[in-house]
Amino acid sequence: MEEWFILCGCLWTIFVLSYTVYISKTLHKNKKKIEDFHKDKANLSVGFFHPYCSAGGGGERVLWLEVSHLLEKFPTCKIIIYTAEQTTVDALTDKVYKQFGIRVLPKFSLVFLESAFLLEPKEYPWFTLLGQAIGSMFVAIEALLRYTPNCFIDTTGFPASMCIARFCFGCYVVCYVHYPTISSDMLQVVKQRQIKYNNRTFIAKSYLATQCKLFYYRALMFLYFLTGKCADVVMVNSSWTKQHISVMWKPQYLKIVYPPCSVKTLLDFGLSGRKQHWVVSLSQFREEKNHAWQLFIIHKLIQQHEEKDLQDFCLVMMGSTRHEQDSERVTQLQKLADDLKVSSYIRWIINASREQIDYYLSRATIALHTMRDEHFGISLVEFMAAGVIPIAHRSGGVEKDIITHENNTEEYVAILEKLLFQLSEEQMHSIQCNMRIRVEEFSDETFAAEFTKYLLFPRC
Incomplete structure (x- = not known):
């Protein structure tokens, strides 16, 4: 038994020395x-x-x-x-x-x-x-x-x-x-x-x-x-x-x-003649992006307003899917939209091309972004450059580097209502111009x- 322990100790020593020499040579x-x-x-x-x-x-x-x-x-x-x-x-x-x-x-x-x-x-x-x-x-x-x-x-x-x-x-x-x-x-x-x-x-x-x-x-x-x-x-x-x-x-x-962030083209988008009640969302359909929350926000907004106020309201959900799991997530989101009775207000653009993204960014006025602790958020910078006012979660890199906005469902709905129904065109235009100044350092x-x-x- 004692010889066995000595043998194991010797083998272990040889292994450690050999590995040390190997690592030393590798580092060199x-x-x-x-x-x-x-x-x-x-x-x-x-x-x-x-x-x-x-x-x-x-x-x-x-x-x-x-x-x-x-x-x-x-x-x-x-x-x-x-x-x-x-x-x-x-x-x-x-x-x-x-x-x-x-x-x-x-x-x-x-x-x-x-x-x-x-x-x-x-x-x-x-x-x-x-x-x-x-x-x-x-x-x-x-x-x-x-x-x-x-x-x-x-x-x-x-x-x-x-x-x-x-x-x-x-x-x-x-x-x-x-x-x-x-x-x-x-x-x-x-x-x-x-x-x-x-x-x-x-x-x-x-x-x-x-x-x-x-x-x-x-x-x-x-x-x-x-x-x-x-x-x-x-x-x-x-x-x-x-x-x-x-x-x-x-x-x-x-x-x-x-x-x-490809801001050159986006900065050329005009700010007038936009669809006042178009809201966009742009991100991969990953779980942490929290798309379901966006549907609950829209559900609450609809509950608080008469149908005539939202006749031309539309949430355009654009994003890419990486694999089957993401595609299944989209199906679940569409089912949730049906359950919440908001499907008629949602437009789905799956695996959107750059041309499609630019089309909606040049026409929308507001964007929703609901990920908590977003590290940066390229789409947020694109929104701002395009003149689309983003409403994002107050956390992560969004808070430190880009913008500061909302934190819970009620706050999201409140700011949505303000942008949709309360601000004048001049006030919206002022916000959009200020956003564009901020995005100049985020370029390709x-x-x-x-x-x-x-x-x-x-x-x-």
């Missing part, structure tokens, strides 16, 4: 890659870890604008997109142009990830965040075995992939954080036993389950801290995200790079220049 290799990356900008190879690259959301706009800018600035740069979607470069560039109006040179390569199903939340009915984190490590291994760039960029929010890129493949690692995977705000929701999409009813109602989930979240926060340490450069999209990331990761290089050009500068020169 990583340091050399960083030096090469900054010296030889003519021969960059950059891999973007973005499995759902055609999903049509704000994160995808970030991805494609930066890909487009890198290809134009560095024609010899080799760009790789690690994707879960079986498509072609030409089909993808066409889709990106329809979604965002961004022309991307078809000079990048796609690496299809067969293991990408491991990233799906439906694969982990329990311990979803942990399951996705572990799954993303296996997906990253597949990605980097298929092609290893000298720069690996996570633009989709799977920080565990950065550990693989840095320690197993010696890549220079960059990430653009839209939203922290785990945050102190999420802990507060569990502590206060609130029922939300990420805190089920039976957990909120049970003291023991709440304590177990708090332990789980704290463990995740520690793991999140470790994964964050693997990034050489960290960029975030808002003051709110920066506040959380600076506390959790304490990165050496951290910078706010506001996401790209500013984002692309800042992202590339900080990617190549993090000390600037």
Whole structure:
């Protein structure tokens, strides 16, 4: 028995020493890659870890604008997109142009990830965040075995992939954080036993389950801290995200790079002759976007007004769906609209093209945005540039960087009533003009220049 313990101890010592040597060599290799990356900008190879690259959301706009800018600035740069979607470069560039109006040179390569199903939340009915984190490590291994760039960029929010890129493949690692995977705000929701999409009813109602989930979240926060340490450069999209990331990761290089918003065309939209009672909503049909709340707001508004006051009233709900779960969510929302008897006031535009979005933004006067703790909200900036007055939740990056508006159903309804029925055309025009002044710093050009500068020169 004693010999067995000695043997195990020796084997463990050999393993630890071997692993230490391996990590040391990898870090040395990583340091050399960083030096090469900054010296030889003519021969960059950059891999973007973005499995759902055609999903049509704000994160995808970030991805494609930066890909487009890198290809134009560095024609010899080799760009790789690690994707879960079986498509072609030409089909993808066409889709990106329809979604965002961004022309991307078809000079990048796609690496299809067969293991990408491991990233799906439906694969982990329990311990979803942990399951996705572990799954993303296996997906990253597949990605980097298929092609290893000298720069690996996570633009989709799977920080565990950065550990693989840095320690197993010696890549220079960059990430653009839209939203922290785990945050102190999420802990507060569990502590206060609130029922939300990420805190089920039976957990909120049970003291023991709440304590177990708090332990789980704290463990995740520690793991999140470790994964964050693997990034050489960290960029975030808002003051709110920066506040959380600076506390959790304490990165050496951290910078706010506001996401790209295509405001040039929107600023040209006229402000007169609009449909006074048209309200728009624009976001991916994800659970946290809280579209159901918008239907309840409209239901309450209708209850408080006679039908003749709302003859030309319409809520246009535009957004994209990433997969079957999102499509099912749209079906559930449509059923809820029927149950609330508001269907006749709703217009659904699923997977809206850029042309459709611009059509409604040029005619509407008000926008609804109901996500709590929105990290930034590209659609909010687009609303403001287009002269559409947004009503948004007073939290997250929306509060810190963009606007301050409403907090509960009654407040939403009250401000809707004011905008729909009480303000004069001159008062509305004054609000719209003031909004447009605010959005000038949120442009495609500013984002692309800042992202590339900080990617190549993090000390600037």
